[in-house]
Amino acid sequence: MIETLGITGAATALGIGLLVGLERERHKGQGQSRACAGLRTFAITALLGYGAMQVGGGLLVAAVAITLGLLITVAYWRSLSDDPGLTSEVALFTVLVLGALCGSQPQLAIAMAVVMAGLLAYRQKLHHFARSQLTEAEMRDALVLLTAALVVLPLAPDRYMGPYGGINLRTICTLTVLLMVVGAVGHVAVRALGTRYGYAISAIASGFASSTVTIAAMGHIAGKEPANVKILSAAAIFSNLATVVQVGLILGAVDTGLLRPVFWPLVCGALATGLYGLCLMFPNTAKSASQPIKVGGAFNLKLALVVTLTMTGITFLSSVMLRHYGEAGLMLTATFTGFADAHASTASIASLAKSGQLPFDAIAMPVLIAVSSNSLSKCVVAWVSGGRRFAMYLIPGQVLLTLAMWSGILLS
Structure with a gap:
């Protein structure tokens, strides 16, 4: 039924956004020091990337990316954390691109999303390995x-x-x-x-x-x-x-x-x-x-x-x-x-x-x-x-x- 309606790519983009968004939501924090993006933001961004690619192609995706960059910059500078980091911001950009990719190469987009989610989820273990084990x-x-x-x-x-x-x-x-x-x-x-x-x-x-x-x-x-x-x-x-x-x-x-x-x-x-x-x-x-x-x-x-x-x-x-x-x-x-x-x-x-x-x-x-x-x-x-x-x-x-x-x- 989904294939008949032609929304397979949109469903894939939503799944990618939810996958990465769930991981980011767990590390988002609370209060005024919380990160700028969580489950809903990532899911919407993935759908935005897919929709922009379908409507206006790469040019519209680039315009959306620039707008998203401006919003992220404002949120970054308003962060009260001493070291806010850029992981969530970069992940948000990546989700936008992966959402756009779902229209032409959904398998590649899913694979990249899984790898990215794994890197985000095992952040502490990877840091420990790089600093203490290696x-x-x-x-x-x-x-x-x-x-x-x-x-x-x-x-x-x-x-x-x-x-x-x-x-x-x-x-x-x-x-x-x-x-x-x-x-x-x-x-x-x-x-x-x-x-x-x-x-x-x-x-x-x-x-x-x-x-x-x-x-x-x-x-x-x-x-x-x-x-x-x-x-x-x-x-x-x-x-x-x-x-x-x-x-x-x-x-x-x-x-x-x-x-x-x-x-x-x-x-x-x-x-x-x-x-x-x-x-x-x-x-x-x-x-x-x-x-x-x-x-x-x-x-x-x-x-x-x-x-x-x-x-x-x-x-x-x-x-x-x-x-x-x-x-x-x-x-x-x-x-x-x-x-x-x-x-x-x-x-x-x-x-x-x-x-x-x-x-x-x-x-x-x-x-x-x-x-x-x-x-x-x-x-x-x-x-x-x-x-x-x-x-x-x-x-x-x-x-x-x-x-x-x-x-x-x-x-x-």
Whole structure:
């Protein structure tokens, strides 16, 4: 019925005004020091924006905005508060624009209104987070991440270059930003959840930076806390979940079509890793598993640059081997580079497939070879860092992960 009457946009505008107005009404205050706008003002302003756009278009909306600005200025200067702020005033202008937007793009207007209402409702928590929870180093690293994602990435050329046509700067930047974002998500998760869940969550989060380093760190702790060797081994195994997830994210970031040949191997590997880790954790309770391990910052510019250079070098080497020795050369490259980093090998394989040098259906074998050789190197690291007992718990899990991923090819 509403659609028939043609007032869907007006109803959307009213809903936006009421949503934001309800939040502002709760913080409006009372008496002469109360804010200048509440529930009714916001609802009317949203309808005003919608009506102005329908009657006179953008020009009338601009005239209404100027008039509204004059009224808000008068109300602001008449405020008796020592620090009246501008949040409600800016929100009122935004509601006017969102109301005007409801006529052409109601979905976008609703999404923006929900985000704005959330920012207004969680004002105190956001202030506390920015002032008390966010450290100087995290702020710096966040700015680096935003610069890489919003400035460097859009400027990177999206074409294949180099003597063998295997290097794409846009792909390399995308993967680098992806690794930084994933590491950031893990870091934020640990900060939000605290240390209550112990080494397991810390290992998964830090595994996004480096699963091999995480295993080495767990082995080092196991040497100091032999009573917790089983729970530490489980946490080390869980760090492989980050490896599996990152392989999938890297392939999907380059081209979603690359996920099809390795979908089941990745699923089987993740399930095997999770089940084995739970079997180690379930009958035991760590005595001092309360401190998250530290393997570097969540936003690490040095790590990002190293990963970028590693990906570039391995991609170039893989392109050379593929050109001169065919797929056999690519398999050999994946084997040796996988010992150091499965993610860089996966990125190089994905780049070659995206550039047309390797069929999409042929990526599963080199990707699994890279993951398998990386799994072998983790076994060696576990033995060296944690000793025989730690390695005896971890090695079966790495073998199970590898076998499960290779078995997943049968389902593909």
